[in-house]
Structure formats: structure tokens, C-alpha cells
Amino acid sequence: MNRNCHNWRTPLFLAVVILLTAWPVQAEYADVVLNEHSEAEGMRPVIFSHWFHRIRFKCKVCHGELGFKMRVGSNHVSMENITAGEFCGACHNGEIAWAADQCDLCHSGKPGLKTGIQGGHETLGPGIW
Amino acid sequence: MTIVLLAVSVTAVASNWKKLSNDGLHDPGNPALKLLQNPEESLRVLPPDTTGNMVDWIRALQNGDIEPRSTIKGEVEEEILDLDVLIMGTGAGSVPFIRFPHKAHTEWLACSNCHEHLFKSEVGATEFTMMQILNGEYCGVCHGAVSFPLTECNRCHSVSPDEAARIQKAKVMEEKPGE
Numbered sequence: 001m002n003r004n005c006h007n008w009r010t011p012l013f014l015a016v017v018i019l020l021t022a023w024p025v026q027a028e029y030a031d032v033v034l035n036e037h038s039e040a041e042g043m044r045p046v047i048f049s050h051w052f053h054r055i056r057f058k059c060k061v062c063h064g065e066l067g068f069k070m071r072v073g074s075n076h077v078s079m080e081n082i083t084a085g086e087f088c089g090a091c092h093n094g095e096i097a098w099a100a101d102q103c104d105l106c107h108s109g110k111p112g113l114k115t116g117i118q119g120g121h122e123t124l125g126p127g128i129w
Numbered sequence: 130m131t132i133v134l135l136a137v138s139v140t141a142v143a144s145n146w147k148k149l150s151n152d153g154l155h156d157p158g159n160p161a162l163k164l165l166q167n168p169e170e171s172l173r174v175l176p177p178d179t180t181g182n183m184v185d186w187i188r189a190l191q192n193g194d195i196e197p198r199s200t201i202k203g204e205v206e207e208e209i210l211d212l213d214v215l216i217m218g219t220g221a222g223s224v225p226f227i228r229f230p231h232k233a234h235t236e237w238l239a240c241s242n243c244h245e246h247l248f249k250s251e252v253g254a255t256e257f258t259m260m261q262i263l264n265g266e267y268c269g270v271c272h273g274a275v276s277f278p279l280t281e282c283n284r285c286h287s288v289s290p291d292e293a294a295r296i297q298k299a300k301v302m303e304e305k306p307g308e
Contacts, residue, residue: 061199
């Protein structure tokens with residue numbers, strides 16, 4: 001009886017260890033979902049990738065010059081702002097980056113996602129990011 | 130059984146970055162998805178790290194592997210400050226004290242991103258706790274969200290109590306020579 005117990009315990013233990021250590025990562029660290037207005041207005045949620053943007057701009061460009069507060073959900077950006085050259089629109093104007101008429105490139109998230117910071121390799125503490 | 134599990138494990142580790150079409154966030158049904166760059170394409174050539182984006186962003190910038198712009202409107206001057214701050218009261222027993230490096234921070238950020246609303250410029254004037262940081266306040270505004278996560282204790286808590294005491298003593302001697 002004892003012997004049987006050991007027989008299933010070892011692979012189960014290994015499976016748990018492997019699942020915990022090698023579970024494939026989900027979305028990229030610091031990806032941001034923005035869905036305060038998107039779906040309500042018939043668009044996919046926006047996925048903003050920090051990794052893509054920080055290769056091209058230092059933090060202080062968006063979180064300084066462009067006025068983005070460092071808290072997901074605290075920036076109320078409308079398409080009117082963007083087409084007026086504010087916030088995302090400072091670059092997404094067809095000159096530095098694609099223009100705001102390329103809806104699907106930003107509004108690219110799965111329906112039903114909630115606004116927030118997503119991504120793997122994340123501290124699973126009591127965060128409010 | 131074990132071999133199969135190990136094989137699965139190795140496959141999972143082989144790529145640090147998921148494709149956008151399979152990352153749980155992007156809609157695979159979006160026809161424009163194929164126009165977006167997958168993380169692996171640009172991140173795999175940057176200096177590696179063991180957490181976050183699996184990229185050592187500080188080194189990537191210092192090596193010149195990436196050249197992010199500092200300004201769009203030409204309004205922001207570079208303000209690199211090479212000044213480490215030993216933050217007393219942040220260590221005890223086996224927990225080392227925090228050494229805060231301004232250089233790595235000011236290479237990415239403007240002074241006004243942290244001062245004076247998050248941290249007062251005067252050393253010791255801002256009180257904060259680890260719980261507040263874990264809750265996304267103070268250092269936790271970035272660390273745990275976009276900068277390296279809070280699981281990396283020793284990257285911040287890096288000065289042993291003995292060394293911290295030596296540094297403090299030296300500072301007192303410097304300020305009040307002869308004592």
C-alpha cells in the first residue's frame with residue numbers, strides 16, 4: 001500500500017513543480033489593457049505594450065511631456081484628444097507612428113478584457129496596478 | 130512519464146515570449162494582428178534578464194543596444210544624476226539596506242517623475258513601507274508594474290547592515306571631522 005502511494009506521488013510532485021516553474025508566460029510584462037470606453041463604443045479594447053514603446057522612447061517622454069499619469073485607468077484619453085495630437089496622438093499621427101485611422105493596430109484586444117496592467121513574470125502581491 | 134514532463138518543461142522555457150496571437154490579450158481574430166511586431170523579434174537580441182520582459186533594460190540602454198528618444202517636443206533636458214543614496218531604516222537583521230541609484234533612474238526618467246510628489250529630495254524626509262510599495266505606491270508605482278518586479282528583493286536591498294554602518298560612520302566623520 002505504501003509503495004503504491006509513492007508511485008503516484010513522485011510524478012504528481014514533478015508535474016506540480018514543472019507547472020509552477022515552466023508554465024508558459026502569458027502576455028508580455030507591463031502590457032496594459034485599456035477598456036474604459038472601447039467596448040462600450042463598439043471597438044476592441046486597446047493593448048498598449050510598454051516593451052515596444054520603451055525601445056523607442058524613454059519613460060519621461062510619455063510620463064512627462066505627454067502627460068500620462070503612472071496609474072492605469074487614471075488617464076482619460078478620448079479619440080478627440082488623439083486626433084488633436086494629444087497623448088497617443090503626439091506620435092500616432094502618421095509621421096512618427098501610424099495614424100489614428102489604423103484602428104485595429106491599437107484596438108487589438110480580446111473582447112471582455114478589463115482595464116489594468118497584465119502580463120507574465122509579475123509580482124502577484126496585493127497590487128493595485 | 131518524467132521524461133515527457135521534462136520535455137514539456139524545456140519546450141515551455143525555450144521561448145520566453147509568447148506570440149501576440151497566443152498571449153491571452155490580443156484578439157487572434159483581428160486581421161491587423163499580423164502587422165504588429167511579436168515581442169521575441171526585438172527582445173531576444175537585447176541583454177537578457179531573468180524576470181519582467183526577460184530584458185535587462187538598464188544595460189540595453191547603457192550598451193547602446195537601444196536608443197530611445199528623450200523628448201518629442203524638445204522640452205526635456207537630459208538630467209543624469211550619478212548619486213547613490215543609502216536609505217537608512219530599510220534594513221534590519223538579515224535584510225540588507227536599500228541603495229538607490231539615481232543614475233539608472235535618471236537615464237530613463239525626469240527628476241519630476243518622482244520629485245517632489247512621490248519622494249522629497251531631502252534624504253530621509255519621505256517615509257514609506259514595503260507594504261505600500263507592494264500596493265503600488267512609492268517605488269511600487271513602477272517596480273512590479275513595468276520595472277523589475279518586487280520578487281527581486283536583493284536588487285534594491287543590497288547593502289549589508291555592517292556596510293551600511295561603515296558608510297554612515299564615514300559620513301559622520303566627513304561632516305564632523307575630529308569627532
